[in-house]
Amino acid sequence: MNPDELESLVSRKLASLPVPRAPATLLPRVLDEVRRARRKPWYERPWVAWPRLCQAASVVGLAALAWLAGVAPEQLASGEAAALLGAVRVLWEVFLEPNAVYFAATVGVMGAASALFCAALSHMLSERSPE
Amino acid sequence: MSDPNSFEEFVRRYQDMVFGIAVRLLGDPSEAQDVSQTVFLRAFERFEALRSSPAAGGWLRKVATNLCLNHLTRFRRRWSLFSQRRPLEGRADRTYEESLVSPGSPAADLERAEEHSQLERGLRRLPAHQRVPLVLYHFEQRSYRDIASVLGVTLGKVKTDIHRGRKALRQLMVTNDES
Numbered sequence: 001m002n003p004d005e006l007e008s009l010v011s012r013k014l015a016s017l018p019v020p021r022a023p024a025t026l027l028p029r030v031l032d033e034v035r036r037a038r039r040k041p042w043y044e045r046p047w048v049a050w051p052r053l054c055q056a057a058s059v060v061g062l063a064a065l066a067w068l069a070g071v072a073p074e075q076l077a078s079g080e081a082a083a084l085l086g087a088v089r090v091l092w093e094v095f096l097e098p099n100a101v102y103f104a105a106t107v108g109v110m111g112a113a114s115a116l117f118c119a120a121l122s123h124m125l126s127e128r129s130p131e
Numbered sequence: 132m133s134d135p136n137s138f139e140e141f142v143r144r145y146q147d148m149v150f151g152i153a154v155r156l157l158g159d160p161s162e163a164q165d166v167s168q169t170v171f172l173r174a175f176e177r178f179e180a181l182r183s184s185p186a187a188g189g190w191l192r193k194v195a196t197n198l199c200l201n202h203l204t205r206f207r208r209r210w211s212l213f214s215q216r217r218p219l220e221g222r223a224d225r226t227y228e229e230s231l232v233s234p235g236s237p238a239a240d241l242e243r244a245e246e247h248s249q250l251e252r253g254l255r256r257l258p259a260h261q262r263v264p265l266v267l268y269h270f271e272q273r274s275y276r277d278i279a280s281v282l283g284v285t286l287g288k289v290k291t292d293i294h295r296g297r298k299a300l301r302q303l304m305v306t307n308d309e310s
Contacts, residue, residue: 001301003294010297013304014254014269017247022150026164030142030171037172049176 041122138178142171145188149195155266156199158255166202170195196271200281203259253303261296264289 001009042050047058096103149170153163173194174181181187254262264282267273273281279289 006294006297006301009304010300011269013250013300017250019147019151020154020251022146022167023160023164026146026150026167027139027142029164030146030168031139033168033172034138034175037175046176 137182138175141174141178141182141187145191146171148188149191152192152195152270153199155251155254155270156196156263157202158257158259158262162202163199166195166198169198192271196267200263203263249303250300253300257296257299261292261299264293265296265300268293 037045042054047055050058146167149167150163153166153170154160157163157166170191174187174191181190184190254266257265264278267278267281268275275286275289275293279286282289
């Protein structure tokens, strides 16, 4: 039998094979894993499964970081660092230093409120979505 | 968040296809089940987009193939050590083989099912370096060049391995016909 005949015979025989049936245990296994995955908080899931808002925020954050990484060394190199540092010092002495304690407390409270809001939101979502 | 009932329906619809690709490429039903599970978990992460997409089947086929090839590459050392073993000696394999033959079939169907079972078994008995390109060529309709590129081997090796795999399957068919 030449190679072409062999290829044709094997192709015919393999094409006649039915699709193997998945074992009965596969579906329950997948559904169990899916239930487990749904119980994870959003930040432990892969990025593609994050809520749209968090995905957008992460993209904005990354873009800001990339922009900073590109701009900051340029500013430092062009001698604008002193002006930048002066502005930061004035900002610190006039606005931040006198109110540092209140500022820190405000940031802390806002952070806690955000965390509470996120936890409540994710709890609500997990309750609303049926298992 | 995805509706779990519609995801269950989605898994039911595609589980045979995904498992079929995995079991033929990996030659091991229990590893195929692990890979199939991973494929569906990835699908779940993108279920909002996949549920209404006409390309869902193609996406699953591609992910299943890639995960199987990754699996084989990752465990290449173990794979080469055990590629000569006879998978049917395992209990899980027997169960899988038995599932291909329906005991209530009429005689002709039973005979055909037995032939299919023998062929599947023969396919999975092939060493992985012959089975994988053979499955990619005959079941996934990949070209020789594409297979060589995916497996990172030469075109000549792909052709030789596929030819040897075909000869081994042919030998099995002849033996079956004689018996």
